[in-house]
Amino acid sequence: MSKSGFGIEIEGITHGYVPRSGKPTVALDNVSLSIAPGEFHALLGPSGCGKSTLLFLIGGFQKIQQGTIRTARGLVSEPGPDRGIVFQNFALFPWKTVIENVRYGLEKKGIKGSEAEQRAKHYIDLVHLSGFEKAFPTQLSGGMQQRAAIARTLAIDPDILLMDEPFGALDAQTRRIMQEELLTIWRGTGKTVVFVTHDVAEAVFLADRISVMSARPGRIKRLVSAEFNRSADPTIHKSPAFNDMVEQVWEMVRDEVDQARAQGH
Amino acid sequence: MREILRWLARLSPIFVLLLVWEAVALAGLVKPFLLPAPHAVAGRVWHDLASGQFALNASLTLYRALVGFVLACVIGVPAGILIASERWVRWLAEPLISVGFPMPKIAFLPVFMLWFGVYDLSKIVMVCFAAIFAVVAAAEAGTRGVDKFMLWSARAMGASRADVFREVVLPAAMPQFLTGMQIALPVSLITAVAAEMLMGGAGLGGAMLAAGNYADSPGVFAGIVETSVVGLVAVAGMTALRRHLLRWHAEFNPRG
Ligand SMILES: Nc1ncnc2c1ncn2[C@@H]1O[C@H](COP(=O)(O)OP(=O)(O)OP(=O)(O)O)[C@@H](O)[C@H]1O
Ligand SMILES: [Mg+2]
Numbered sequence: 303m304s305k306s307g308f309g310i311e312i313e314g315i316t317h318g319y320v321p322r323s324g325k326p327t328v329a330l331d332n333v334s335l336s337i338a339p340g341e342f343h344a345l346l347g348p349s350g351c352g353k354s355t356l357l358f359l360i361g362g363f364q365k366i367q368q369g370t371i372r373t374a375r376g377l378v379s380e381p382g383p384d385r386g387i388v389f390q391n392f393a394l395f396p397w398k399t400v401i402e403n404v405r406y407g408l409e410k411k412g413i414k415g416s417e418a419e420q421r422a423k424h425y426i427d428l429v430h431l432s433g434f435e436k437a438f439p440t441q442l443s444g445g446m447q448q449r450a451a452i453a454r455t456l457a458i459d460p461d462i463l464l465m466d467e468p469f470g471a472l473d474a475q476t477r478r479i480m481q482e483e484l485l486t487i488w489r490g491t492g493k494t495v496v497f498v499t500h501d502v503a504e505a506v507f508l509a510d511r512i513s514v515m516s517a518r519p520g521r522i523k524r525l526v527s528a529e530f531n532r533s534a535d536p537t538i539h540k541s542p543a544f545n546d547m548v549e550q551v552w553e554m555v556r557d558e559v560d561q562a563r564a565q566g567h
Numbered sequence: 568m569r570e571i572l573r574w575l576a577r578l579s580p581i582f583v584l585l586l587v588w589e590a591v592a593l594a595g596l597v598k599p600f601l602l603p604a605p606h607a608v609a610g611r612v613w614h615d616l617a618s619g620q621f622a623l624n625a626s627l628t629l630y631r632a633l634v635g636f637v638l639a640c641v642i643g644v645p646a647g648i649l650i651a652s653e654r655w656v657r658w659l660a661e662p663l664i665s666v667g668f669p670m671p672k673i674a675f676l677p678v679f680m681l682w683f684g685v686y687d688l689s690k691i692v693m694v695c696f697a698a699i700f701a702v703v704a705a706a707e708a709g710t711r712g713v714d715k716f717m718l719w720s721a722r723a724m725g726a727s728r729a730d731v732f733r734e735v736v737l738p739a740a741m742p743q744f745l746t747g748m749q750i751a752l753p754v755s756l757i758t759a760v761a762a763e764m765l766m767g768g769a770g771l772g773g774a775m776l777a778a779g780n781y782a783d784s785p786g787v788f789a790g791i792v793e794t795s796v797v798g799l800v801a802v803a804g805m806t807a808l809r810r811h812l813l814r815w816h817a818e819f820n821p822r823g
Contacts, residue, residue: 358719361719361723363719363722363723380722381719381722381723382723382725383723383724383725385723386723386724387719387720387723389716389719389720391714391716393714393716393717393719393720394720395717395720395721395735395738395739396739396815396816397738397739397741397813397815397816398815399815406721406724406734407724407725410724410725410726410730411725438814438815439815440815440816454720454724455723458724458725
């Protein structure tokens with residue numbers, strides 16, 4: 303697929319939570335962001351700054367309170383299989399085996415029988431879970447569950463891929479492999495990716511652009527172009543240019559992390 | 568074989584208790600009328616088994632308990648789901664449940680006898696009424712507790728709202744549904760026996776009432792033993808059903 307059509311236009315999004323007890327929170331304050339079709343965009347920022355909230359709004363899971371979000375399919379108002387999501391806590395169906403989890407979305411698309419089986423196997427293989435097709439999620443480690451959730455979302459082949467710290471539960475080695483795997487898929491399919499992470503090097507390695515978000519209320523503080531991923535160079539992590547970039551972005555994030563700490567996160 | 572031995576070993580406290588009891592009875596420390604010896608009770612149980620009396624009474628009691636129990640599940644689970652998902656139903660039902668749950672339900676027996684007569688129907692309604700609260704409460708908690716990210720995932724994979732209910736809410740809340748039923752099943756048996764003891768007639772409870780009226784203490788104790796065995800078997804069946812339905816659940820896949 304060519305890189306046309308499926309960008310995300312976020313305009314003037316303000317979002318608050320009013321818990322039953324405790325004081326209301328402004329999670330996002332007037333956030334505007336234009337993500338190009340086929341862009342790999344990272345959201346980086348301290349814990350509690352509203353990264354997940356922004357992702358949920360793009361996904362259509364929460365009602366938009368103020369502002370608009372638009373994709374190629376029009377204004378976002380509901381979830382849909384054009385926007386696949388990998389949640390921070392995996393959200394696998396525990397009563398289904400790994401392969402049944404992956405097949406669920408395929409069946410919703412009308413893909414059944416041996417074709418569904420084959421496709422599911424392909425994505426399970428891609429996340430290196432072959433041999434665990436018949437395991438239940440409760441029988442897998444956290445990192446394996448996370449990979450199963452990634453396979454499940456990739457299998458429905460969404461135009462837009464929303465990922466909430468999808469590699470958070472992986473060991474460093476698997477994490478690196480999965481990052482490269484994701485880049486390969488992204489390059490091959492031209493998906494628009496919104497990728498939430500705490501990890502500065504991960505954001506710099508993967509993303510075209512990085513939104514550095516401020517501590518509560520969440521705003522986009524800086525927009526950084528990284529574009530290291532185009533090189534596909536395995537030694538990139540050691541290059542001075544890469545490390546300079548990581549250092550620079552770190553500086554931007556550090557102030558916000560300090561502020562978030564002061565707010566008690 | 569090893570399984571059976573382990574099972575017997577687990578029951579050894581009961582054997583010890585029986586031995587002590589038998590010794591006390593043989594030594595003549597208490598009047599047999601107050602505490603009949605285990606061998607006398609066992610003899611009576613054997614007699615009930617051989618004469619078909621046990622089969623008759625147990626099946627009657629089980630019939631009343633199980634019909635009431637199934638009714639409680641068939642009405643209670645949907646009611647709990649409805650209470651969890653509809654605000655106005657919750658508004659209506661919540662105070663009723665808070666009042667009803669801790670109430671001694673058996674107190675309603677005279678009312679049900681008035682409404683439904685003195686035969687099976689009133690006993691079955693009594694069982695259902697006693698058992699339904701646990702089923703409703705657990706079904707409500709289960710439905711409300713379903714992880715919202717699971718619901719969102721299904722929606723993002725193209726599931727409709729109706730799909731989500733059938734394919735995600737029901738299986739996700741299943742462990743809680745079963746927990747409610749597991750609490751309700753012994754309640755059903757207890758209530759059936761209690762209703763029989765209050766109303767007389769056939770059934771394990773009625774037989775115990777009759778034995779008590781004739782000052783037949785081995786008969787009373789035999790009734791207690793028979794009731795316990797029926798309860799044990801029913802609860803074991805329910806546990807096996809849970810184990811089968813929840814093969815996927817973490818409680819049967821312990822880690823570490
Ligand atoms: N359901 C909710 N009710 C009340 N407050 C909420 C709710 N969800 C999020 N918040 C608040 O909104 C803010 C943003 O939350 P969000 O989950 O979007 O942060 P985040 O950037 O994803 O954090 P993390 O990196 O820790 O996942 C937080 O301060 C949080 O306390
Ligand atoms: Mg988050």
